[in-house]
Amino acid sequence: MNCQELRACLGAHLDGELELSLSLAADEHLAFCMACQWAYARERELRTLLRTRVPREGAPAALRERIQGALRRAEGAERRGAARRWAYWAVPAAALVVLALGLGVWQRSAPPPVVAELVAKHVMYSRLDAPAEIVSASQETVAGWFKGRVRFDVAVPDFSPSGIRLVGGRLAELSDRQVAYLLYEKGRNLISLFAFPSQGLALTSGGWARVGDGRFYVAKVNGAEVVVWNQGPLAYALVSSLDREALLECADTVWRLVGSRPLPGA
Numbered sequence: 001m002n003c004q005e006l007r008a009c010l011g012a013h014l015d016g017e018l019e020l021s022l023s024l025a026a027d028e029h030l031a032f033c034m035a036c037q038w039a040y041a042r043e044r045e046l047r048t049l050l051r052t053r054v055p056r057e058g059a060p061a062a063l064r065e066r067i068q069g070a071l072r073r074a075e076g077a078e079r080r081g082a083a084r085r086w087a088y089w090a091v092p093a094a095a096l097v098v099l100a101l102g103l104g105v106w107q108r109s110a111p112p113p114v115v116a117e118l119v120a121k122h123v124m125y126s127r128l129d130a131p132a133e134i135v136s137a138s139q140e141t142v143a144g145w146f147k148g149r150v151r152f153d154v155a156v157p158d159f160s161p162s163g164i165r166l167v168g169g170r171l172a173e174l175s176d177r178q179v180a181y182l183l184y185e186k187g188r189n190l191i192s193l194f195a196f197p198s199q200g201l202a203l204t205s206g207g208w209a210r211v212g213d214g215r216f217y218v219a220k221v222n223g224a225e226v227v228v229w230n231q232g233p234l235a236y237a238l239v240s241s242l243d244r245e246a247l248l249e250c251a252d253t254v255w256r257l258v259g260s261r262p263l264p265g266a
């Protein structure tokens with residue numbers, strides 16, 4: 001599949017309407033074509049905006065109030081342990097408006113979009129033969145490569161006590177954010193470590209783990225374990241098919257490494 005063909009079926013791909021072979025071909029193209037990755041991200045963003053803005057503007061105040069009331073009751077019911085909240089979702093229009101208002105009943109159970117995006121990147125890179133732009137097992141070399149390429153300092157942790165080897169790094173994007181992406185491996189497992197400006201990153205409640213001083217958002221998406229957290233001006237994310245304990249151990253290592261470094265400008 002080339003760029004032109006990809007663009008022609010981009011919408012259908014986003015809607016999950018492509019047949020399997022086309023969908024795989026599209027993913028294959030997206031795995032190496034940054035331009036189309038951009039187009040894909042933009043298109044998805046546009047769809048999200050349309051979904052959330054249109055009903056918001058069209059929602060009469062009375063309807064909005066009714067839904068907010070229903071939500072408050074639903075939340076109350078949830079707190080009392082009653083599994084009745086779906087009863088309030090019977091009217092599709094109401095569901096749309098609630099989504100538009102950004103009230104977190106759905107968000108509580110579904111991982112935030114950024115988490116799905118991180119897993120997609122991880123899967124995409126794990127399919128590439130050579131996902132790293134800088135291939136080196138040296139922390140200094142990889143950290144140095146990022147200097148001048150991203151506008152923040154990249155900490156390159158050492159996971160070797162856990163038998164995890166540094167492979168290298170590359171630049172990536174997450175929506176409009178610039179991302180430093182580090183690759184590690186343990187046997188045939190790829191471990192992805194993302195670092196990016198955390199501005200505006202909202203992690204939903206639920207699915208939190210504490211290790212030492214750190215508080216980490218944990219989720220399992222499409223078979224991959226994900227650990228995400230904010231620390232200083234950056235957010236960090238680990239994605240891997242390793243088990244959660246192993247990944248949290250890595251998260252703790254990053255947490256302590258970042259915490260031990262002087263703050264920028266200090």
Ligand SMILES: [Zn+2]
Pocket residue numbers: 002003004006029033035036
């Ligand atoms: Zn392309």
